[in-house]
Amino acid sequence: MHDVDFGLGTGSSYLKIDARGGHFKVKNHDDEEVIFQQARFEMDLSGLETGWLAFIPGQGPQFVPGVKSLQPESINGMDFKKGFKVNIFGVENVEVIGEALGLREVASTSYVVRQAIRDVYTDYRREAARHPGQTPVVEVRTFKSIKMKNGSAYAPNFQIVDWVATRPEFGNAPDEPAEGPARPNDADLSDELPPAMRPSV
DSSP states (O other), X not given: OOOXXXXXXXXXXXXXXXXXXXXXXEEOTTSOEEEESOEEXXXXXXXXXXXXXXXXXXXXXXXXXXXXXXXXXXXXXOOOEEEEEEEEEEEEEETTTTEEEEEEEEEEOOHHHHHHHHHHHHHHHHHHXXXXXXXXXXXXXXXXXXXXXXXXXXXXXXXXXXXXXXXGGGTOOTTOOTTOSOOOOHHHHSSOXXXXXXXXX
């Protein structure tokens, strides 16, 4: 048994990416999950974390950051898989909930979503030095269909469309070094995944 600390989401403050359906999911004021397909938000890619994730019904994701020696099945008997989490802040109204997203956490173990995050993170790293103290604004207008072993999955097409001053809700210092943060371990985001993980979409 490993002695680890879990990062717990709030359950209501998430933005879920459904790679099987090709859309976002979020809870409305009636505590019901609703879906939508297009979004625009500030994404705190400087705070992107990789590690082990488990999704527990009725709770937010449980997260163990960057523990390379652990295997998913070894953590308290729960089904943990390699994944990531990152905060976003949406300022535009989302019709299905009648308000802006505000501050929410995005977390996923999906193979195709991890690829999509890897790609937008690469774009972020390429541009970050020219935007000190700023956060990228990311749009998703489409989901890309990708053939998988057990059928199709849908990856969000993240596109950086603007940069804005980093908001205090992200907890980053405005004078963050221009060279950007240390890159997450490539194995955590790359498509070089163990065969056992590839069907997980």
